[in-house]
Amino acid sequence: MAARPNPIDMAKYVSARRALDYVQDGMRIGLGTGSTAAWMVRALGEMVRQDGLKVTGVPTSSRTAELARQCGVPVATLEDAKWLDLTIDGADEFDTDLSLVKGGGGALLQEKIVATASDMMVVITDASKQVDHLGAFPLPVEVIPFGWQTTKALIEESLIGMDVAGRSVTLRLNRDAPFRTDEGNLILDLHLRRIGNPRQLSLVLNQIPGVVENGLFLDICDVVVVGASDGTVEVRDINTGTVTHETVDIREDDNLFVDIAD
Numbered sequence: 001m002a003a004r005p006n007p008i009d010m011a012k013y014v015s016a017r018r019a020l021d022y023v024q025d026g027m028r029i030g031l032g033t034g035s036t037a038a039w040m041v042r043a044l045g046e047m048v049r050q051d052g053l054k055v056t057g058v059p060t061s062s063r064t065a066e067l068a069r070q071c072g073v074p075v076a077t078l079e080d081a082k083w084l085d086l087t088i089d090g091a092d093e094f095d096t097d098l099s100l101v102k103g104g105g106g107a108l109l110q111e112k113i114v115a116t117a118s119d120m121m122v123v124i125t126d127a128s129k130q131v132d133h134l135g136a137f138p139l140p141v142e143v144i145p146f147g148w149q150t151t152k153a154l155i156e157e158s159l160i161g162m163d164v165a166g167r168s169v170t171l172r173l174n175r176d177a178p179f180r181t182d183e184g185n186l187i188l189d190l191h192l193r194r195i196g197n198p199r200q201l202s203l204v205l206n207q208i209p210g211v212v213e214n215g216l217f218l219d220i221c222d223v224v225v226v227g228a229s230d231g232t233v234e235v236r237d238i239n240t241g242t243v244t245h246e247t248v249d250i251r252e253d254d255n256l257f258v259d260i261a262d
């Protein structure tokens with residue numbers, strides 16, 4: 001017997017379902033990483049298995065690749081797919097310009113490469129991720145392990161002249177060991193509280209030797225779908241300047257409602 005998901009998962013689920021309206025047969029789709037993107041991958045798998053949808057998914061992490069295979073979504077590498085029609089991914093923060101902070105799950109590098117190689121990026125999220133100014137969520141910066149303390153010191157130095165409200169930088173841990181990305185790199189989390197000039201910060205960070213990429217996604221996202229636990233979504237489209245409110249048609253027999261571990 002199918003069980004309804006809790007309110008948080010319900011909001012993620014409806015945003016994922018609505019985002020899949022952008023999918024058409026034959027598309028090459030970037031598959032994001034995180035708990036919200038996982039709902040999208042499961043729902044996409046259902047469309048492939050039950051409706052015969054033909055798509056190719058390009059995962060943005062080893063976790064998503066594994067989930068996609070489990071769900072029956074055919075996967076390819078970006079090297080094979082080369083260019084994508086659409087990427088659907090979650091975010092840690094978004095503002096009114098649809099600028100994003102991503103990388104809470106450590107997948108920002110592949111996510112940014114894949115989203116940039118897509119004609120369209122749709123972000124699936126809930127209202128708790130909306131902010132007036134980016135920066136409340138610590139900004140992830142991926143750095144190579146070689147000389148990472150020096151890279152950290154250079155980042156701290158670069159923050160002195162920046163329009164930010166906090167300047168502490170911490171190495172992300174996984175239990176007691178440093179967290180490693182899929183590329184074997186480290187993540188430094190920048191606790192900035194408020195980022196006054198995201199564009200300047202992004203440019204400055206990416207010029208520091210040892211920095212691979214930062215979690216600011218600027219001018220990449222086209223649409224944000226904000227899901228709510230009552231089954232409604234707000235769809236914000238930066239290209240048309242429209243904001244629409246809709247109710248998502250939920251399949252009550254949806255197999256996704258069966259208890260699924262994240």
Ligand SMILES: O=C[C@H](O)[C@H](O)[C@H](O)COP(=O)(O)O
Nearest residue numbers: 034035036090103104105107
């Ligand atoms: O590295 C992780 C990604 O950027 C995720 O998209 C982001 O952290 C949001 O994840 P969630 O949907 O679990 O909040």
